[in-house]
Amino acid sequence: MIDKETVKHVEDLAELRLTKSEREGMTEDLGSIIDYVNKLQELDTEDVEPLRHILEVQNVLREDTEKENLSHEEVFKNSPARESNFFKVPPVIDRD
Numbered sequence: 001m002i003d004k005e006t007v008k009h010v011e012d013l014a015e016l017r018l019t020k021s022e023r024e025g026m027t028e029d030l031g032s033i034i035d036y037v038n039k040l041q042e043l044d045t046e047d048v049e050p051l052r053h054i055l056e057v058q059n060v061l062r063e064d065t066e067k068e069n070l071s072h073e074e075v076f077k078n079s080p081a082r083e084s085n086f087f088k089v090p091p092v093i094d095r096d
Contacts, residue, residue, distance in 0.1 A: 001031055001034075002027055002030040002031040002034060003027070004023065004024075004027055006030075007023055007026050007027045007030060008023070010026075010030070011023065011026075072085055
């Protein structure tokens with residue numbers, strides 16, 4: 001069982017500041033999590049293969065083929081602003 005001192009220790013490690021009621025709730029929540037993990041450890045998983053993904057997935061790749069390039073006019077057709085052959089965007093770094 002998780003006690004209040006353990007929750008306070010975790011709170012300090014995580015640099016959290018919980019209220020008394022939040023700390024009580026966290027004590028209950030962490031206790032429930034530990035109980036659930038202990039319950040899971042009772043399961044026999046000896047013959048169970050580890051999963052990489054919950055569903056059977058397979059990477060579907062298409063053939064990498066060369067296609068015709070877009071012209072500059074097609075590329076910039078929907079651009080709000082352009083300068084020569086570049087997209088013009090608002091500055092993101094203040095240089096003052």
